[in-house]
Amino acid sequence: MPTKKKPQVTPSPERRRELLATAAEVFAAQGYNATTVRKIADAAGMLAGSLYYHFDSKESMIDEILSTFLTELWDGYDAVLAAGLGPRETIEALVTESFREIDRHRAAVAIYQKESRHLATQPRFQYLADSQQKFEKAWLGTLERGVADKTFRADLDIRLTYRFVRDTVWVAASWYRPGGQHSPEEIARQYLSMVLDGIALDT
């Protein structure tokens, strides 16, 4: 006899995705800890206990939300990094890709922003710390390449620059609304224009 056996239930993956989407909206709006499973159930039109037919814990919901987001994010990033572009073009592509991800996974990005630092300490969410490190390597490396080949200025602290750029991109998730005035590509264009060339008029 096997030591343990999960009850033989097979929830449909589509329903899971629906529920995860509404859960992500509530998490993003209220914060993970302030969100009770009853609020999620309310938003989904069911009772709290019924959620446990689809998921085995509240934690596994945010886990699945964040991990699927990061998986898709790195699909895009890896493609950009493998393209062999120059430093400036790489930065442009990464920023554009980032705003596209915000467009597609607004809620997940907002959750990531608020909770990742806190969650990354738990072993279950080790992949958050891993991802953050990979992230830093990709961006910092590109900036360094750019300084080396004189695409970027050499007089700025590159670590500070990295943090500023990174933060500015991702905080956008807190105010961005899909279907608004600006497309992700337009936002990326404006943002890149500011960071690369500055907002001051040359005198």
Place this chain on the structure above:
Amino acid sequence: MPTKKKPQVTPSPERRRELLATAAEVFAAQGYNATTVRKIADAAGMLAGSLYYHFDSKESMIDEILSTFLTELWDGYDAVLAAGLGPRETIEALVTESFREIDRHRAAVAIYQKESRHLATQPRFQYLADSQQKFEKAWLGTLERGVADKTFRADLDIRLTYRFVRDTVWVAASWYRPGGQHSPEEIARQYLSMVLDGIALDT
């Protein structure tokens, strides 16, 4: 007979400030909702109930933390805005002042960043919404003045620029550590250099 009378206790203001400082650290590290009054009490070396000798609720703690921070912030901002500087100098002064505030109130700024959007909906925290509006008026107005007198570029969406600048300044509270390599003024200088002149080398 008056309808209600608070019990006649007079906690010392200095002790209050001490406790608020430790509470702010815990709030900033764990998030407001994830922080229990027992954790705060632990960090302060006392029991949960004892906190209620000094404060009448957990909510009033974060209230006092945020409101005193905002009061001091606006002292600095108002002084800058009243100085009658040009657009570029005003932006520089506001950014520098902001990083000084982050240096002084790191925990409060981190809390403000994470919880203000959520809290501002409650009547008790109306002043958060008020402050945010005043904030927008000050920054956006300065940027508009700069566009009008050709200090800043006219081809950028000014609202987007405002959001980028605002967010990047305040998110710094999440990674800034007082006593680190860079002084607030140095961070402000580098940040301004990036935003005003861009990171690309002129070709």
Place this chain on the structure above:
DNA sequence: ATCCTTCCCTAACAAGTGTTTGGTAGGTTA
């Protein structure tokens, strides 16, 4: 007609939550 699967409900649980009440040790004042 019977069985099985999917999906949700009802009802409860144990642990943890913010908060209150009454008490008390130690210092200051009368």
Place this chain on the structure above:
DNA sequence: TAACCTACCAAACACTTGTTAGGGAAGGAT
């Protein structure tokens, strides 16, 4: 010495939290 004040503790409260167990309705397959 007595009265008082400050600052805390001990113990409980009412409530909310995530989670579980058992049941049942609907529909397709046999």
